[in-house]
Amino acid sequence: MSKKINIEFALGLIILIISIICFFYISTKINLFNNIEKFQINSSFFDIGNVTIGNEVKIKGVKVGEVSSISLDQENYMAVITTSLDKSIKIPDDSVFKISNNGFIGSPYIEIQLGNSEKILKNNDNSINNIDAISLEEIINNFIFK
Numbered sequence: 463m464s465k466k467i468n469i470e471f472a473l474g475l476i477i478l479i480i481s482i483i484c485f486f487y488i489s490t491k492i493n494l495f496n497n498i499e500k501f502q503i504n505s506s507f508f509d510i511g512n513v514t515i516g517n518e519v520k521i522k523g524v525k526v527g528e529v530s531s532i533s534l535d536q537e538n539y540m541a542v543i544t545t546s547l548d549k550s551i552k553i554p555d556d557s558v559f560k561i562s563n564n565g566f567i568g569s570p571y572i573e574i575q576l577g578n579s580e581k582i583l584k585n586n587d588n589s590i591n592n593i594d595a596i597s598l599e600e601i602i603n604n605f606i607f608k
Contacts, residue, residue: 499549501585502530505559506540511570511595513561518571519545526551529572545572554579555587561595570595 510532519527527547535542547553556577563570583589 500527500546501549503545503547503553503559503583503587503589505543505545505572505589505592506535506538507543507561507592507594508540509594509597510541510543511561511563511597513543513570513572513595517569519547519574520571521551521574521576526574543572553583555581555583555589556591557583557589558591558593559589560593563595 513529513532515529515532517529518525519529527545529543530546531544533542533544534540545559553574554577556579558575558577560573560575561570562573577591
């Protein structure tokens with residue numbers, strides 16, 4: 463009888479530990495404990511490729527934010543990507559927002575190439591210089607058929 467109670471106790475303890483680990487893992491993914499202030503920048507693209515919500519935003523390979531929403535502009539039918547960036551990052555308004563990939567199979571991300579302007583983007587501003595995603599299929603088609 464006591465051996466059965468010990469097995470049940472150990473099993474319950476393992477389930478409790480796994481639940482706590484899962485809670486902390488999920489809370490870090492949704493930034494539950496991360497109180498970094500953020501601001502948002504909107505960028506319009508003709509083609510966003512495989513960009514999804516949660517993809518990284520990088521400056522020179524360093525993650526500075528993530529994609530927070532994707533929508534379609536009903537007036538000009540362009541994809542609008544809203545990025546959430548750390549408030550401490552100062553981005554000039556002539557910066558280039560480019561959709562890049564980590565290699566051929568890697569996940570897409572938005573690379574910000576900083577400009578030289580004195581004017582800094584503020585919360586909910588629109589970026590002007592945006593470069594669409596380039597697919598490998600388009601490159602091959604252009605090479606073969608042109």
